[in-house]
Each structure stands twice: as structure tokens, then as C-alpha cells.
Amino acid sequence: MSQLIKPLDYQPLLDTKQTEQGIKLIKEFFQQNLSTELRLRRVTAPLFVLQGLGINDDLNGVERAVTFPIKDLGDARAEVVHSLAKWKRLSLAEYQIEPGYGIYTDMNAIRADEELDNLHSLYVDQWDWEAVISKEQRTVAFLRNVVERIYAAIRRTEYLTCETYPQIKPFLPEKIHFIHAEELLQMYPNKTPKEREDAICQKYGAVFIIGIGGKLSNGEKHDGRAPDYDDWTTIGENGREGLNGDILIWYPVLGRSFELSSMGIRVDKESLLRQLQLEGKEERKTLYFHQKLLNDELPLSIGGGIGQSRLCMVLLHKGHIGEIQASIWPDDMRVECKKLGMTLI
Known part of the structure; x- marks a missing residue:
């Protein structure tokens, strides 16, 4: 209960029926926009994978996976x-996706160690996507361009939602x-990472924070990242x-x-080896996924996850993800x- 945020004078703008209709509207419209914007083909994804292959996402490295x-x-x-951060990259190779194209899927996960609050649930649903890129596209400029295109799709979905429900x-x-x-650390040196996020989002409304996973000048990370999918050490x-x-984003509700x-942008061979060493995870080099990457059997790629329930929560102005x-x-x-x-619910 200590984690619950209590919005003042909260009143849901949609009833239960409208909420369910709104969820359907947002999910169908956004995924079509995302697919068109980034040239992504929909694929079917697994709910579980075999343990010990290095395919599962390790998040911050401390969360326990549900096993059976x-x-x-x-x-x-x-x-x-x-x-599905690493599974998607294997799939790009399997489907022989060309540079400039990619895949997306509905990812459903269980995170048993999650601290439950308005935003965090045991159940996680997101659009997981991954696209093949060239060596020349492994730049911050390319990353920014992709972010802007995703954000444009989010704003188009917001427009449709508000047109459908004028009270929003x-x-x-x-x-x-x-x-x-x-x-961001230099701007707010006396704040915690979460407080820095609040401050910058309140100032600009929508922000992309670059470079998450490596240590900053104060010797601390802004947030944790597994060493074997995102590239957080390349200059x-x-x-x-x-x-x-x-x-x-700044969420006024x-x-x-x-x-x-x-x-x-995902790790190449050099950044994978560098990040495994930094995190003391060099034993992972022998795992199935890592061997595929080190043997040049996987394409260079960019990818990520976009929260489905979170996007619906924001665009329907809900106070708790459990309403979605x-x-x-x-x-x-x-x-x-x-x-x-x-x-x-």
C-alpha cells in the first residue's frame, strides 16, 4: 500500500464499457501505425523459453523468472x-529480414518480483519490436529518428482517442x-534518478533519456540494463x-x-564483450544466443518494447494500470x- 499513488479528486472519464472499447481502439490503431511507421511484420511469440540458453531478458539481472x-x-x-529482447533478434535471422524492415509481436510476461503500484503489475504486456539496421545506422542520430517516429505514432493515437471520446x-x-x-545528472546533481526524471518530464512533457545502463560521473547508473541486448557503452x-x-512523459493524472x-540499438560483438566484462557476466559468452552473435549469425538491429496497458492507461487518463x-x-x-x-478489474 505504501507504493500506491493517490490522485486528488480522481474521476474516471470513461465507464467500464467505454474503457474496454477504448482499449481495443488504441491497441488496434497504434500497432498498425507502428507497423507502418517502422516497416514491421507481425510474428507470433513464445510465452516461455528454455532455461539456460541466454534467450530470456535479464532486465536488471536480479529479477527471478517464473519457471516450471x-x-x-x-x-x-x-x-x-x-x-523478448533477444528472442526477436534470433527471429530476424530466422526470417531473413532485410535491412530497413523488422518484426513486432504481442509480448506477455509475468514478473513475480515486481513492486505493485499504479504503474507496475505482475502481468506485463507490450509491443515488442525489432528491426534490422546497417553498421552505418548504429548512431545516436538514427536512434533519435526512430524515437521521433514512434512518438509521432503515439500522438496520432492520442488524437484518435480524443476524437472518439471528447471528454478526454x-x-x-x-x-x-x-x-x-x-x-540530466549535471542538471539535477542532488536528485535521485527518479526525481531527475520527474523534473525533466515536468519541464518538457515528453523526454527520451539516452545512455541507460552504464555508470555516470557520480559512479552510479541512471538505471540498470542487462549487458547483452542494448548497447550502452559505445561512444x-x-x-x-x-x-x-x-x-x-509527464502524466498529469x-x-x-x-x-x-x-x-x-543492440550490441554488436565488441560492445557485447565489453559489457559482459563490465558486469562480470563473461560466462554468458558460451550460451546459445551469445555464441550466435559472436559468430556473426545475427543481424545488427534496433528494438524495444512499448507498454500496451501503459499506453492505454495514459491515453484513457486512468489512475491505475489495474483499470486497464x-x-x-x-x-x-x-x-x-x-x-x-x-x-x-
Whole structure:
């Protein structure tokens, strides 16, 4: 309960029926826009993968995956995906996707270690996408261009939602602001990473923070990233490290910053080896995924995840993600949310 944000004078703008219709509208329209904008083909994705192949997303490296034994495989263990960051890159190779094109899929995950609040659920759903790029496109300028195109698709979806439900008013700014995590630290040296995100998002409305995963000048990371998918150590523009980042907005309903997407240019052989060494994970070099990459069997790529329930929550002006998706919540949170006008599914 200590994690629950209690918005003042909260009133849902849509009833239950309208909310369900709005979710369908947003999901169908946005994924079509994303597919067209980035030239992505839809593919079918797994809910679980075999343990020990290095395919699952390790997130910050401390979250436990949900696992179970498979009877017909001699009790070999499978684990529910955290995301499909590495599986998608294997699929690009399998489907022989050409540069300039890619794939997207509906990713469903269970994150049992999540701290439950208005934004975080045990159940995670997102559009996971990945596209093949050339060596010359492994730049911050290319990353920024892709971010701007994704943000444009988000704003088009906001426009449609507000046209469909006039009681919902648009609030996203026309443009997204770019800033490196180190620059953000210099702007707000006495704030925590979360407080820095709140400050910059309140100032600009929509922000992409570049370079998440590596240590900053204060010896700390802005946030954690696994060492084997996003490239957070290659030197980009202004001599700073990082070819990845997060899309965040200022969300007035909750009065805080709100992450919609984590994405980036993926590691090549050199940055993979460098990041495994930095994180003390060099034993991963022998795993299936890592061997594929080190043996030049995987294409260079850019990719990320965009929260489905989160995008619907923002565009429908909801106060809790449990108003969008069905999940498990503490009983006292359900009771308190109902008092505040946030009826959890």
C-alpha cells in the first residue's frame, strides 16, 4: 500500500464499457501505425523459453523468472519470458529480414518480483519490436529518428482517442525532448534518478533519456540494463556512451513521470564483450544466443518494447494500470483504489 499513488479528486472519464472499447481502439490503431511507421511484420511469440540458453531478458539481472519443469523433455525447465529482447533478434535471422524492415509481436510476461503500484503489475504486456539496421545506422542520430517516429505514432493515437471520446483532452507535447543521462545528472546533481526524471518530464512533457545502463560521473547508473541486448557503452554524440534509452512523459493524472518504452540499438560483438566484462557476466559468452552473435549469425538491429496497458492507461487518463488489465492486487489496495474512484478489474 505504501507504493500506491493517490490522485486528488480522481474521476474516471470513461465507464467500464467505454474503457474496454477504448482499449481495443488504441491497441488496434497504434500497432498498425507502428507497423507502418517502422516497416514491421507481425510474428507470433513464445510465452516461455528454455532455461539456460541466454534467450530470456535479464532486465536488471536480479529479477527471478517464473519457471516450471517440462515432463516430455525430461523435466528440463522452461521460464516465462521477462521480455523478448533477444528472442526477436534470433527471429530476424530466422526470417531473413532485410535491412530497413523488422518484426513486432504481442509480448506477455509475468514478473513475480515486481513492486505493485499504479504503474507496475505482475502481468506485463507490450509491443515488442525489432528491426534490422546497417553498421552505418548504429548512431545516436538514427536512434533519435526512430524515437521521433514512434512518438509521432503515439500522438496520432492520442488524437484518435480524443476524437472518439471528447471528454478526454490531449496533453502530449508536439515534440519529444532528447537528453543524455549524464547531462540530466549535471542538471539535477542532488536528485535521485527518479526525481531527475520527474523534473525533466515536468519541464518538457515528453523526454527520451539516452545512455541507460552504464555508470555516470557520480559512479552510479541512471538505471540498470542487462549487458547483452542494448548497447550502452559505445561512444555516441558529444563523446558520451550509449545508443539506448527510455521514452518518458509527464502524466498529469498522477503528477509524475511515466515510462512508455525502453529501446535501443543492440550490441554488436565488441560492445557485447565489453559489457559482459563490465558486469562480470563473461560466462554468458558460451550460451546459445551469445555464441550466435559472436559468430556473426545475427543481424545488427534496433528494438524495444512499448507498454500496451501503459499506453492505454495514459491515453484513457486512468489512475491505475489495474483499470486497464486483469491482474492480482493486494486486497487493501483494491479497497483503497475503489474509494479513490479507481475500480480495478
